[in-house]
Amino acid sequence: xxxxxxxxxxLGYHPASxxxxxxxxxxxxxxxxxxxGEVRLSKAGLSVCSVQYELYGGDCHYFACVPSKALLxxxxxxxxxxxxxxxREAIGDKDLDAQAIFKRRDDIVASWDDxxxxxxxxxxxxxTLVRGFGRITGKKSVSVQPYQESTLYHLTANIAVIVATxxxxxxxxxxxxxxxxxGKEMWINRDATAANYVPEHLVxxxxxxxxxxxxxxxxxxxxxxxxxxxxSTVLPxxxxxxxxxxxxxxxxxxxxxxxxxRATSIVKESTNRxxxxxxxxxxxTGSVILNATGRKPRTFDLGLDTxxxxxxxxxxxxxxxxxxxxxxxxxxxxxxxxxxxxxxDVNAIGPTTxxxxxxxRIACNSILSNLKESSPSKGITLPRGSFITKSAITVGGIPQxxxxxxxxxxxxxxxxxxxxxxxxxxxxxxxxxxxxxxAWLYGDxxxxxxxxxxxxxxxxxxxxxxxxxxxxxxxxxxxxxxxMGLNLEQLVHVVPPFPTRGxxxxxxxxxxxx
Numbered sequence: 129x130x131x132x133x134x135x136x137x138x139l140g141y142h143p144a145s146x147x148x149x150x151x152x153x154x155x156x157x158x159x160x161x162x163x164x165g166e167v168r169l170s171k172a173g174l175s176v177c178s179v180q181y182e183l184y185g186g187d188c189h190y191f192a193c194v195p196s197k198a199l200l201x202x203x204x205x206x207x208x209x210x211x212x213x214x215x216r217e218a219i220g221d222k223d224l225d226a227q228a229i230f231k232r233r234d235d236i237v238a239s240w241d242d243x244x245x246x247x248x249x250x251x252x253x254x255x256t257l258v259r260g261f262g263r264i265t266g267k268k269s270v271s272v273q274p275y276q277e278s279t280l281y282h283l284t285a286n287i288a289v290i291v292a293t294x295x296x297x298x299x300x301x302x303x304x305x306x307x308x309x310x311g312k313e314m315w316i317n318r319d320a321t322a323a324n325y326v327p328e329h330l331v332x333x334x335x336x337x338x339x340x341x342x343x344x345x346x347x348x349x350x351x352x353x354x355x356x357x358x359x360s361t362v363l364p365x366x367x368x369x370x371x372x373x374x375x376x377x378x379x380x381x382x383x384x385x386x387x388x389x390r391a392t393s394i395v396k397e398s399t400n401r402x403x404x405x406x407x408x409x410x411x412x413t414g415s416v417i418l419n420a421t422g423r424k425p426r427t428f429d430l431g432l433d434t435x436x437x438x439x440x441x442x443x444x445x446x447x448x449x450x451x452x453x454x455x456x457x458x459x460x461x462x463x464x465x466x467x468x469x470x471x472x473d474v475n476a477i478g479p480t481t482x483x484x485x486x487x488x489r490i491a492c493n494s495i496l497s498n499l500k501e502s503s504p505s506k507g508i509t510l511p512r513g514s515f516i517t518k519s520a521i522t523v524g525g526i527p528q529x530x531x532x533x534x535x536x537x538x539x540x541x542x543x544x545x546x547x548x549x550x551x552x553x554x555x556x557x558x559x560x561x562x563x564x565x566x567a568w569l570y571g572d573x574x575x576x577x578x579x580x581x582x583x584x585x586x587x588x589x590x591x592x593x594x595x596x597x598x599x600x601x602x603x604x605x606x607x608x609x610x611x612m613g614l615n616l617e618q619l620v621h622v623v624p625p626f627p628t629r630g631x632x633x634x635x636x637x638x639x640x641x642x
Contacts, residue, residue, distance in 0.1 A: 132311075132322055134240045136182040136190075141259045143272045143281035151177040153495065154270050154285040156262035156430070157292035159186020161472040161484035163249050165290060168492040170253040172509045174499075177283060178255055179262035179272050184242040187294055188481045191318040196341055198233040199321065200531045203348040207533055208597050211571030226349040230324045240322075263431035264289065268467055271431070288467050288495050291444060291452075292484070293430065295423040295473035300333065304394035308417065313400055315418040317342075326351040327416040331404055333391065334420035335362040337530045340374060342418060344532045347381040354384040354412055356391060356404075363530060367542050369557070370595035373575050374532045386410075425474045435468070443476035449494035450475070450487050469495070478526040527607045529600040534575055537603035540610045541581050541591035552584040553591075556639035560596055563635050566628040571597065576629075578602070580636045587615040596629070605633070616642050 153169050155162045158180035169176050183190050202224055209215045238244050250257050260272035260281070268285040297316045308314035315323075315330075320342045330346050332339045335357035347353045355362070355378070361371045362378070362385065379385060386406065395403045400415040425443045432439040436455035445453045451466030469491040472484030493511065500508045527539040546553045560567040560576025567576050574597055581591030592606035609619060620642050624630040 132324065134322060136240075137259070137275040138183070138242065139259075141257045142274060143258045143260055143283075146256070146258065146281075149282060150284045150286065151175045151256065152285065152287045153177070153290065154179065154262075154283055154288075155290045155292055156264075156270065157186065157294060157472075157474075158184045158250075158257065159292060159294055159472070159484075160188050160481050161294075161488050162186070162290070162292040164485045164488045165292070165471070165492050166249060166253060166255045168489070168511065169495070170255055172492075172496050172511070173507065174287070174496075176253075176255045177258060178250065179258045179260060179270060179283070181259070181261045181275070183240065184250065184257060185245045187318070189245065190237050190240055190242075191321050193481055195233050195237050195321040196317075196338075196345075197531055198236045199229060199345045200341060200533075202229050202232070203345060204531070204533055204535070204597065208571055208574075211574050211597075213572060224349050226326055227324075229349065233321075234324075258283075261429075263429065264291075264434055264468075265431055266434050285467070287499060288469060290488075290491060291430070291468070291470045291474055292472050292488070293426040293474050295479060296426045296428075297419055298422045298424055300417075300419045300421060302333075302391045302394055304396070305417070305419075307396050308394065308402065309399075313396070313402060313416055315416055317418075317420065320346075320418050320420075327414075328352065328400070329354070329414040330416050330418060331356065331402070331412060331414035332418045332420055333357070334422065335359055335364070335385075335387070336420065336422065337363070337528075339418070339420035340378065340530065340532050342420065343378055343383050344381075347378065347383045348533070353382070354386065354414065356386045356389055356406070356412075358388065358390050360388050362387070363532075363536065365542070366530070366536055366538055367579055367593045367595075369577055369579070370536050370593055373534060373577060373595050374530075374536065377533055377575075423473070423479065425476050427474060444470035444474055446470050446475050446477070448490075450491035451494065480526065480528060483526055525611060527603045529603065531600070534596050535599035536593065536595045537599040537601075538593045539591070539603050539607045540589070542593065543579075543581055543591075546581050546583075546591060551590065553581050554584060556580050556582065556636055558632055558635045558639060560629065560632055560635075564629060564631050565626070566631050567596070569627055570629055578632050578636060580606075580640065582616065582640060587617060588613055589616065589619065594632070602630075602632070605630075616640055 152174035153176050155178045158178040166176050258272050260274040263271045265271045270283045271280040273280050311319050317338050329352040331354045333356050343353050343355045362375045363371045390407050391404050392407050393405045402414050404412045424441045427439040430439050450469045452468040452470050471487040471491050473479040530536040543555050558578045576596035579593045583590050589609045594602040624633050
């Protein structure tokens with residue numbers, strides 16, 4: 129169960145009902161990363177079985193990316209509309225309707241019923257879904273243990289096993305936290321994104337993406353929010369100027385931010401009355417605590433010891449094809465290459481859904497290419513551009529969007545990360561609210577700031593940050609430029625239309641001297 133009594137273990141698709149226990153590929157996990165693999169491998173002509181312990185579609189679909197953005201979008205839309213004369217007067221003093229937002233979120237996730245998503249993805253492709261906890265039991269072997277049952281059902285893969293089990297939250301580790309009731313007094317991200325009420329006083333530990341996004345939402349719908357973090361800034365991995373803009377916005381909406389601070393104890397005085405003591409002696413009385421202190425790979429109890437690999441939260445190491453580096457014991461390797469692959473959060477390389485999907489494409493292409501070469505008689509249909517590459521799997525190649533208000537989108541290096549790697553770089557900035565006509569037309573006095581990081585000598589773009597309303601729509605063009613190794617001389621010939629906010633490119637080029 130999750131918060132609100134949501135059933136994450138629905139009935140059906142029991143392994144006892146299987147007509148066969150042998151498949152070409154077995155995928156452990158069925159979130160959006162695995163879903164991409166189901167589509168690609170099935171369309172190529174392979175039989176695929178997905179083993180999923182909880183809801184088909186995974187955390188991203190039901191408890192993370194999708195519901196959190198469903199909650200945050202109305203905040204962004206209303207705030208943007210209030211900056212436009214004419215719209216602002218029509219809205220007047222009206223504010224967000226929390227219950228309407230919760231209902232829209234429920235509709236988007238189909239009220240946590242995964243059957244519509246199964247009917248959209250798995251069934252049309254002929255993918256076999258099995259509900260239960262999957263474990264590796266040996267080479268190309270997987271056991272499935274249905275929820276609240278002790279019987280193990282055994283499956284065999286002809287070609288490969290893909291681990292796509294994602295990640296789970298870190299333990300809070302503060303004395304007293306284990307006395308709090310999960311889902312009511314102690315929240316994790318699942319509880320925050322599935323809730324249908326506003327806590328009296330939400331105390332958030334962690335100032336990363338989850339912490340700042342949930343602080344944005346709950347403060348905007350009228351909740352009292354305190355944000356506590358050991359870091360000296362909110363969103364410490366982004367550019368400091370963008371961090372300052374986000375912090376100012378949070379504080380404007382009433383969020384009490386305590387940085388360079390840690391909690392030393394939590395005392396439960398009564399139901400939903402909790403006293404948090406900080407290392408400076410200060411005490412905070414809250415009603416609900418949200419643990420947003422980070423996540424770790426879900427490699428617990430996966431049977432990895434049966435093939436000589438560690439688990440218990442350690443990421444699975446992979447090569448350029450997303451194949452897991454197996455020990456040279458018991459002839460784990462096949463004649464045509466590896467049989468075990470790990471994609472998404474479980475390998476800890478850029479733990480985002482979009483990065484996991486990219487990795488899944490690589491893993492599937494590797495599997496299909498190897499099979500086409502070793503067994504041409506199977507008539508495998510290869511996707512176009514069936515390649516194996518790991519070139520984007522670096523910090524510099526991973527775009528990210530943080531849906532605070534204003535939002536932040538980044539790709540490549542920050543100034544600090546570039547200098548830490550030894551790159552000789554310079555930064556150019558643009559105040560969008562002051563410089564870009566498209567921004568003036570989009571909204572009145574909206575904050576907007578952008579930075580490019582440029583490598584000296586080559587003049588290549590190696591990093592970009594945008595902090596503004598709907599910042600998510602800015603990062604893709606910079607991501608292409610960085611990925612393709614474009615320099616500013618080439619970017620001069622990219623002509624953004626007037627009057628759009630996209631003209632920030634022109635102003636950044638001007639700032640760089642072009």
